[in-house]
Amino acid sequence: MKDISRRDFLKLLGAGTVATAATMAGCQNKDGDLNLRGTLQPQKGQMTYRTNPNTGDKVSLLGFGMMRLPVVEENAPKGASGREAKSAPIDQEMVNKMVDKAIEYGVNYFDTSPVYCQGRSEKATGIALSRHKRDSYYLATKMSNFAPGTWPREESIKMFYNSLKELQTDYIDYMLLHSVGGGQDGMEMLRQRYYDNGILDFLLEQREKGVIRNLGFSYHGDVKVFDYLLSRHDEYKWDFVQIEMNYLDWHFAHEIEAENTRADYLYNELAKRKIPAVIMEPLLGGRLANVPDHIVREMKEREPERSVASWAFRFCGTFPDVLTSLSGMTYMDHLDDNLATHCPLKPLTQEELDFLEDIAKKIYDLKNIPCTACQYCMPCPYGLDIPGIFTHYNKCIKEGNFAKSHEDSEFQKMRKAFLVGYDRSVPKLRQADHCIHCGACTMHCPQRINIPEMMQKVDEYVEKLKQGTL
């Protein structure tokens, strides 16, 4: 036990650096006991579970999102996941290890899709999970018939059976209509993907047959679609619904992007109908783990032993009708931290909820681009690295390297950090100036970001920095 904790600690800090070694030595001297993670040590058998009222499934409050799987490092750009690095193969060995550890600590909900990780996620998930007893976990996958080529009935059905094959199973525990509410016209898109081709009926039939144990939908975007599907709840009997929820979107989703819906509305609509909610983007693609220093300070003052990310998960877990919070974990230390948060989950007090609302206001005021790097927009046909550009922009805001005018006291430093960092994180030919405003990406964005407009905003900022006209 002591050994494990030491190893984990080293991993967390980037093992092998002199600095880490020194820190280690320091800690060792201070208290020979080496309980370095304090209360944060996840405790086996302490996972918090929620019960699905429809099937009685006992679902772990932490769900494993298979959307940001690790890739073999030497072939990949630093820090890339399977969704970004095209050439790099998924690091199956690491996926297996993480899945094993997750199951060991009680995680039993695994969420994938035919389109994740450039279409490689289901297969990797199948390989990792087939090494465990089928009844020791719940599998969630989706009808991801986004491309018009997959709209015909037989194509969508083919996609469904392919999921079964890739996942090496003959039933799906949780099946979703994937990301309804997207597209130029959400209702029209819904009709084309699920009604005109009879796929919704097909899925309902499969539920009858037991091939699908729970049927639900994941929703982003046009609230009309959400309201419509819920209005027909009596007919379809949704077993669960997957929504985007976190302490920033709770009140601010609409302010951030006018077309989005506040998470409190979505959650309350589900709670009213006793439909369990599966939470996606509890961390906003890591943005809520990666906050400006002053916010880190505030959080650490209250909970010095807990990570910044833990606040976001505790927020979701505090709501009783949340079935599970999905976390797309790329690295073992993501998993370790999440396990520590959920084994067991300590709900937030009212006072802590108020504190997070205050934090949400501060994050909202940063005026970030609300990109979660989910990569749904990618690949851009013109080669842009859309999430890379937005992530860099947000990073500069977060790190205080976003100049408002050339009169800012540290303008030269900020300018250099923005421009040099830009070239480092995004190759020149993939930068914002190459966006031709074709708009192919916009319909795919679950956050409803007007991507071309934002590209122009980033580009204009870059031009001002370069031309010295800020």
Next chain:
Amino acid sequence: MNKKTLQRIRRVLAAIFFLGITLMFLDFTGTLHKFLAWMAKAQFLPAVLALNFIVIALLLILTLLFGRIYCSVICPLGVFQDGVAHVHNWAKKNRHTFSKAHNILRYIMLGLFVVLLIAGVNSVAVLLAPYSAYGRMVQSLLGPIYQWCNNGLAALSEHFHSYAFYTKEVWMRSLPTFIVAAVTFVVIVILAWRNGRTYCNNICPVGTFLSFFSRFSWFKMHINEEKCIKCGLCTKNCKSSCIDGENGFVDYSRCVTCGNCMAACPKGAIEFKHAAAKPAPVETFHETSLQTDENGNKMGKTETVDTSKRAFLIGSAVAIGTAAFAQEKKKVDGGLAAIEDKVTPVRTVPIVPAGAGSLQHFRTHCTGCQLCVSQCPNDVLRPSTELLHLMQPVMSYERGWCRPECTACSDVCPTGAIRKLLKEEKAVTKKGQAYWISQNCLVVADGISCGNCARHCPAMAIEMVPKRGDATGRLLIPAINETRCIGCGACEYVCPARPLSAIVVEGVEQQRTI
């Protein structure tokens, strides 16, 4: 005066000039040239081409006072040769011998050089020119090494989250120029290794020109016959092979006032002083005019732009280039689309940097030293591969465009080929004209709306107008206002059509303010 003082002063000054110029060529951050550009402007041939009379006068006065000290202090190629010879001296001391001046050879070289310059065949003439030869060597051979080292540091600084260094892409700008630089390097090193300043004595047109003045310089090396023991050490240490110690003769036309003989003389018999010396037997000096500029302009034959030729070239461009990368059907999430490299379009008239004035002026003044190429932060400038204008910089927009805030090339150009411009002047200088190639345009070829050229034009020269015959009325094509276009290439660079842009800039014969 200590017998080694002159040598020491010379070495210190030479080191300052040599390192300064070398570093200026290597530095791509635009920092050093602010402090060091004067070193390039102090070079003789560039000053002549720039009609920089002050520098010319100062250099001539310097020569008339101290002899060809220019060659051993200011000229980087001269110092480079001294360095090479010096290394050989460690292995083999006292190895030089006296040789007679090869006057016929060097006058032919000088004459040829002047004729070629006047005739506007700069590409051949500048092969002989010392400063630009050195510049090409640094830019083509040492530059990449320097940039790789920098990139190593950039990777380190990225690792430590510092922004102190940034990566500079290393790429082959022109193979012919690289080969010329490499051959020059090998030849110069071999000559300098074997016999010191063979190049300076026989080939260098600047050296030969200065020799006309150095013969009459006020201060000179004198061998004091009374002290001299005829040991011959001065001869053996003269890398210019210009001291005949046996006969007490110094050829002042080749002496570069390096002071090595003084330092070597065991008896202190060599003095650097003014004395009523008997002039060395030389032929009378015929004035040779180097006023290339005045002649050059008149010489210029106006190249007419053949529009039918352009039409042909643009047509062939279409044949090679597909409109754009096929828009892959997006089925899964993530990944990056492959980006095809752009190819350099065949430009009927080359684009030369703003400040060049006319193409004619540019071509007759540029010595192809590559200083501007080494300074261009946007990877726009590269040496021409066209035989007649080999090594002279031209612009192309595959890797970047000529940005409005940058005047690096005009700041550094020592020859006046690119005249100094203010940012504001540059922004209104027309150096090219954009043309739309409809077949390549995504709007025409694929029916996609774009407008990226118009969005990025800093001169507001492009407006998107409805495409005729488009029933939807939504497709807009670029309309270029010729009177506003400055030829900066922003449109060409950001155009999504690959490998050939759908909007391509042609140079103009005569740059002008719009």
